[in-house]
Amino acid sequence: MLEQLQRLQAHFGVLKNRLEQLSSENASLLKEKDNSDEQHHAQITHKNSIITQKQDEIERLNDVVKNLEDQLKTLNTDATTLADRYGRLEKSCTDLKNRFQEILAERNELRVSKENMLNQQRHANQEIQDLKTERERLVQKNEHAKNKVEAIIQRLSILGTEQDHHAQEIAQLAHPTDANEEV
Known part of the structure; x- marks a missing residue:
């Protein structure tokens, strides 16, 4: 039994050493765990601050995106309006060109x-x-003819007056009383 007791004591010694080792290991592991927990806690705190920053940045970017979407809507509306205006201007230009061609033809x-x-x-x-x-x-020609006719009339009148004069002399000789009455 003594042997067993010695063996048991030896086992107890070994177990005691082992327990002391395990206790010191446990203490060092607890220290490591505490250090690790502190580091982990520091990392979590750091990560949380990064997450907070990122969330703030996300919110800011969401605001920027919203503003950009509003600008995009405005630009799309403006583009539609400009496209309509361009269409009307193009139609007006075509109408003016046609009218100009009509005016040129006229x-x-x-x-x-x-x-x-x-x-x-x-x-x-x-x-x-x-x-x-x-x-x-x-x-x-008319003047010339008129002059000729006048000349003819003048000649005839001259002839006529001479004949009338002769006719009167003859008439006086034929009827002397009639001539005296007239005078």
Whole structure:
């Protein structure tokens, strides 16, 4: 039994050593655990502060995104308005271009009409000039004929007066009493 007791004492010694080792290990592990807990707590605190910063940054970025979305809506509205205006301007431009072409066509027609009228006016002026020349010629011819007729009438009147004078002398000789009454 003594042997067993010695063995047991040896086991107890070993167990006691082992218990002391385990106690010192446990104490060092507890210290490590405390250090680790402190580090972990410090990391958690640090991570929480980073998370808070990130959440603040997320909120700020959400505000920026909201502002940008509002700007995008405004820009889309403006783009739609500008597209409508551009469409109207393009249509107006096409209408103006068509109207301009119509005006050019009318102008060309008016030029042709003007040229025709100028030609007609030149022909009319030429005809008027020809008619004036013809009139002057006819007036001169008429004057010449009138002068001839007057000359003929004058000659006839001279002849007629001489014949009338002779006829009166004959009548006086034939009827002397009638002539005295007239006087």
